[in-house]
Amino acid sequence: MSLKTTMHDLKMKYKGKKMAPAINAFHTFLFTPDETTHSGSHVRGADDLKRTMNTVIMALVPVLLFSVFNAGYQHFSAINGFPENFSLMEHFLTWDNAWIGIIKILPLLAVSYGVGLIVEFIFAVIKGHEVEEGYLVTGILVPLIVPIDTPLWMLAVAVVFGVVIGKEVFGGTGMNILNPALTIRAFLFFAYPTWMSGDKVWVHEARERSEAILAGATNVDAISGETILGYLAQNNEAAMAAKYSLSDMFFGFIPGSVGETPTFLILLGGLFLIFSKIASWRIMLSAVLGSLVMGLMFNQVVEMGWVTETSKFYGLMNFDFWKHLIVGGLAFGIVYMATDPVTGAQTNRGKWFYGFFIGFLSVMIRVFNPAYPEGVFLAILLMNVFAPTIDHYVVRGNVNKRLKRLKNAVVIPKDSDSAAKELKAETV
Amino acid sequence: MALLTKKDANLILDPLTDNNPITIQVLGICSALAITAELEASIVMAISVIFVMGLGNVVISLMRDIIPSKIRIIVQLIVVATLVIIVDQVLKAYAYELSKTLGAFIGLIITNCIIMGRFEAFALANGPWKSFLDGIGNALGYGIILIIVGFFRELLGSGTLLGYPVLGDPIMKTGLYATGYENNGFMIIPPAALIVVGILIWVQRSRNPALIEEN
Numbered sequence: 001m002s003l004k005t006t007m008h009d010l011k012m013k014y015k016g017k018k019m020a021p022a023i024n025a026f027h028t029f030l031f032t033p034d035e036t037t038h039s040g041s042h043v044r045g046a047d048d049l050k051r052t053m054n055t056v057i058m059a060l061v062p063v064l065l066f067s068v069f070n071a072g073y074q075h076f077s078a079i080n081g082f083p084e085n086f087s088l089m090e091h092f093l094t095w096d097n098a099w100i101g102i103i104k105i106l107p108l109l110a111v112s113y114g115v116g117l118i119v120e121f122i123f124a125v126i127k128g129h130e131v132e133e134g135y136l137v138t139g140i141l142v143p144l145i146v147p148i149d150t151p152l153w154m155l156a157v158a159v160v161f162g163v164v165i166g167k168e169v170f171g172g173t174g175m176n177i178l179n180p181a182l183t184i185r186a187f188l189f190f191a192y193p194t195w196m197s198g199d200k201v202w203v204h205e206a207r208e209r210s211e212a213i214l215a216g217a218t219n220v221d222a223i224s225g226e227t228i229l230g231y232l233a234q235n236n237e238a239a240m241a242a243k244y245s246l247s248d249m250f251f252g253f254i255p256g257s258v259g260e261t262p263t264f265l266i267l268l269g270g271l272f273l274i275f276s277k278i279a280s281w282r283i284m285l286s287a288v289l290g291s292l293v294m295g296l297m298f299n300q301v302v303e304m305g306w307v308t309e310t311s312k313f314y315g316l317m318n319f320d321f322w323k324h325l326i327v328g329g330l331a332f333g334i335v336y337m338a339t340d341p342v343t344g345a346q347t348n349r350g351k352w353f354y355g356f357f358i359g360f361l362s363v364m365i366r367v368f369n370p371a372y373p374e375g376v377f378l379a380i381l382l383m384n385v386f387a388p389t390i391d392h393y394v395v396r397g398n399v400n401k402r403l404k405r406l407k408n409a410v411v412i413p414k415d416s417d418s419a420a421k422e423l424k425a426e427t428v
Numbered sequence: 429m430a431l432l433t434k435k436d437a438n439l440i441l442d443p444l445t446d447n448n449p450i451t452i453q454v455l456g457i458c459s460a461l462a463i464t465a466e467l468e469a470s471i472v473m474a475i476s477v478i479f480v481m482g483l484g485n486v487v488i489s490l491m492r493d494i495i496p497s498k499i500r501i502i503v504q505l506i507v508v509a510t511l512v513i514i515v516d517q518v519l520k521a522y523a524y525e526l527s528k529t530l531g532a533f534i535g536l537i538i539t540n541c542i543i544m545g546r547f548e549a550f551a552l553a554n555g556p557w558k559s560f561l562d563g564i565g566n567a568l569g570y571g572i573i574l575i576i577v578g579f580f581r582e583l584l585g586s587g588t589l590l591g592y593p594v595l596g597d598p599i600m601k602t603g604l605y606a607t608g609y610e611n612n613g614f615m616i617i618p619p620a621a622l623i624v625v626g627i628l629i630w631v632q633r634s635r636n637p638a639l640i641e642e643n
Binding site: 153154169 | 608609610612613614615617623626630
């Protein structure tokens with residue numbers, strides 16, 4: 001008996017019963033549903049929810065693969081020092097690097113999908129609706145936005161929280177106010193701050209090494225894995241520049257959350273999403289603009305001499321405005337998180353405001369709150385909350401504009417020219 | 429039922445469940461968010477509110493025929509302020525540390541909407557015995573939610589209950605902490621209380637769909 005007939009038999013057996021959604025979900029995941037429309041002719045687009053989700057996942061695969069190698073690269077570089085003459089094949093795309101990445105990132109991915117889908121299935125069975133594809137993207141985003149050594153049980157707790165509080169209480173996929181992946185990130189950040197920030201979490205085993213040094217071990221190298229924003233928050237731009245070049249930042253050979261570093265690949269993914277019309281170019285462009293504007297303002301403040309090197313904000317304020325885009329999670333957030341069609345603004349004009357403020361606030365939080373050197377997730381969550389308000393005012397504005405036009409509209413009688421002119425003169 | 433008739437008993441029991449001041453009427457949220465990080469503070473707050481509401485309702489009920497309607501809010505405020513000051517002084521005298529933790533929130537019992545709400549809605553129209561029961565009932569309903577929220581927030585946030593380390597020592601890594609468990613810092617901050625109260629509201633309403641408001 002083939003799998004297909006087994007699934008079909010199961011589906012028939014459970015039809016109308018409580019477990020039906022779970023069985024149906026497996027069936028449609030593995031096979032194309034064989035239901036056909038019985039009456040009339042219908043034009044159907046192929047871009048259903050499943051297609052949309054798969055496109056985003058495709059845009060994320062290069063980033064995921066890069067992060068697998070980067071995990072090992074950062075780990076071995078922290079032990080042996082960064083290689084002198086970096087060559088991609090020799091130092092980066094090696095089995096050793098990939099192995100570290102696989103044993104660290106694969107479990108994160110498995111826990112994220114496993115726990116998230118279990119919660120989705122439970123809610124589908126309780127509420128009696130079909131399992132929705134909403135978690136497919138969230139599940140791959142989550143491992144990419146957490147530090148590599150995040151304990152798996154913490155991730156599991158956070159995923160349960162994020163899916164239940166971030167999504168299911170609002171009614172499931174498509175009804176959520178907050179981006180579930182970012183809800184998970186925010187929960188982890190506030191619940192377990194020592195695992196989510198600082199200079200010891202971004203590189204595999206950095207924490208163990210620093211503990212060994214504290215305990216008196218001498219055979220361990222003391223290089224920690226501080227992120228670029230971390231260096232800047234400590235006004236230590238010189239040390240950062242000595243360690244990482246601009247191309248390192250752009251191509252992603254820097255420590256950070258698992259998948260946030262490769263700006264180049266994120267850019268390619270973003271272009272792919274724009275050309276496949278899955279994500280809004282308006283949001284991406286306006287978010288980039290917003291961050292540039294805020295960065296320029298900070299640069300200007302330094303230029304004017306209002307902030308000097310003694311200030312604790314100096315390091316981040318003096319950072320060239322465009323470089324904000326290639327460090328930290330800003331690019332990742334803009335391309336994959338801000339453009340979430342459910343939680344973002346829906347109107348075209350609203351998208352400009354929504355995106356602009358995401359970029360603007362991200363850089364602002366980065367600079368002004370060294371406790372949150374990465375403000376992107378907070379900025380996006382905040383704008384998620386404001387997206388319906390923005391849409392409301394955009395729609396109201398349009399209605400008001402048209403009402404005004406209606407008031408000024410003049411009905412000109414056809415037979416009498418002079419009467420029409422008179423009437424027009426009156427209203428003007 | 430020698431002590432309480434069924435009607436009287438309902439005055440106490442209703443606010444505990446189907447007419448809970450916090451989860452159903454959504455009143456008194458501020459203090460529920462602010463002081464529930466520790467179970468002990470929640471319990472003391474609950475007792476204080478029971479005292480203030482029970483006595484306050486009786487006093488207002490006794491005076492209900494002589495309070496001119498125009499200045500009744502001021503009279504109510506004076507009654508509740510007097511009672512709150514008594515609570516505050518007692519706490520300062522016998523539990524100084526705790527009164528520091530609770531800080532302004534004991535004083536802010538005055539502004540607790542549940543108290544003013546019950547004065548207005550019940551004590552001004554009913555006799556002292558019924559008012560007393562109503563006050564105790566609503567304060568208990570309030571206190572129960574506070575204690576549930578405080579229990580979960582202290583257990584998950586600090587790993588203690590009433591200050592006793594029930595989950596082991598987080599620094600020496602004993603008990604549950606030996607397995608890699610860590611305290612959840614999110615539960616310490618006030619937004620967590622909002623979420624815990626939200627979950628309580630969700631659980632209660634899904635158990636009893638009659639409570640779901642139409643909108």
